[in-house]
Amino acid sequence: MLKPGTELMIEIKNQQKMIKCRSKIADLNNGSILIYYPVDSVTNKTLYVKTGSRLNISFTGDQDQPYQFTAVVTGQRKKLKVPLLIITKPEKEEIKRIQRRDFVRVNWTVDVAVHPLHGEFKPFVTVTDDISAGGASILVPKNLPLYPGQQLICWFVLLRKTGKYNYLKLRCEIIRISGMNVKRNLMSVKFLDKSAKDEQNLLQFCYETQVALRRKETKI
Numbered sequence: 001m002l003k004p005g006t007e008l009m010i011e012i013k014n015q016q017k018m019i020k021c022r023s024k025i026a027d028l029n030n031g032s033i034l035i036y037y038p039v040d041s042v043t044n045k046t047l048y049v050k051t052g053s054r055l056n057i058s059f060t061g062d063q064d065q066p067y068q069f070t071a072v073v074t075g076q077r078k079k080l081k082v083p084l085l086i087i088t089k090p091e092k093e094e095i096k097r098i099q100r101r102d103f104v105r106v107n108w109t110v111d112v113a114v115h116p117l118h119g120e121f122k123p124f125v126t127v128t129d130d131i132s133a134g135g136a137s138i139l140v141p142k143n144l145p146l147y148p149g150q151q152l153i154c155w156f157v158l159l160r161k162t163g164k165y166n167y168l169k170l171r172c173e174i175i176r177i178s179g180m181n182v183k184r185n186l187m188s189v190k191f192l193d194k195s196a197k198d199e200q201n202l203l204q205f206c207y208e209t210q211v212a213l214r215r216k217e218t219k220i
Contacts, residue, residue: 001061001095002028007200009207010038011056012049020207021047022200026084034077034084041207044162049073049085058098058203060196066098066133105132106209112138113155120145131156133202135175135190142185150174152189158205161212166201170194 006025011018021038028034038047049055051073058068071087078084110128121144129137138154140146151173158166172189180186194202 001067002033002059002089004028006059007196008035009041009058009200009203012038012047012053019047020211022204023085026079026082028089031089032074032086033071033089034079034086037083037085041161041204041211051075055087060199066103066199067095068098069095103132103134104203104206104210105130106206106213108209108213110136111157112136114138114140115153115155117151117153120150128156129186131202132206133191133199135172135188138187138189139180139184140177140187142183146174146177146185146187148174148176151192154189158201160205161208166205168194168198168201170198 002025004025004027008023008025010021010023012021013019020041022041023035023038026034026036038049039045040047053073055071055073056068057071058066061067069090071090073085073087075086076083077086107130108128110131111125112128113123113125115123124141126139126141129139131137136154136156151171154170154172156166156168156170158168160166171192171194173192175188175190177188178186191198191202
């Protein structure tokens with residue numbers, strides 16, 4: 001599952017707080033993994049990581065299944081003048097599958113365009129109530145022919161902390177629909193057939209948003 005080029009989401013404890021960052025595998029050998037220096041998901045700054053630091057790592061494997069493992073930084077090395085971190089390589093049984101319900105879910109408004117697969121209704125634009133890498137809750141008008149098990153195409157617009165946008169076209173399945181008020185329902189969907197890149201974008205967006213929400217709470 002782990003191979004050169006695999007994108008990694010990493011949590012590093014720094015001064016009693018967890019920093020979320022991203023990296024990529026550069027190379028592997030029998031007992032170690034070489035990764036590029038992690039980049040903070042919020043500030044986009046490269047992080048200095050001490051030897052002995054413990055890392056919580058997640059990645060997307062075959063069939064877009066997310067996994068996680070822990071590793072320890074054992075040293076540094078340069079490859080073609082590029083500085084790399086050496087971390088411990090987990091045994092196969094130490095790599096754990098992440099259940100979809102374990103995805104970080106954030107209460108955040110994201111623009112989304114909802115399209116039918118078979119012309120059941122006219123496409124419309126709305127927003128999310130919350131979102132994760134596994135699904136979302138979307139505000140929808142009442143009296144539309146929407147029902148659990150129905151599949152849709154949804155376009156999500158993710159505004160990243162860099163100021164750039166990620167546009168994700170995702171096939172979704174309706175899990176449930178619940179009443180919200182006299183005009184709108186809340187539609188919960190799970191994402192189907194998303195690519196590894198889509199999942200990484202969603203994970204990074206949710207982590208960035210979670211950090212922003214925590215910062216906002218500390219200022220209140």
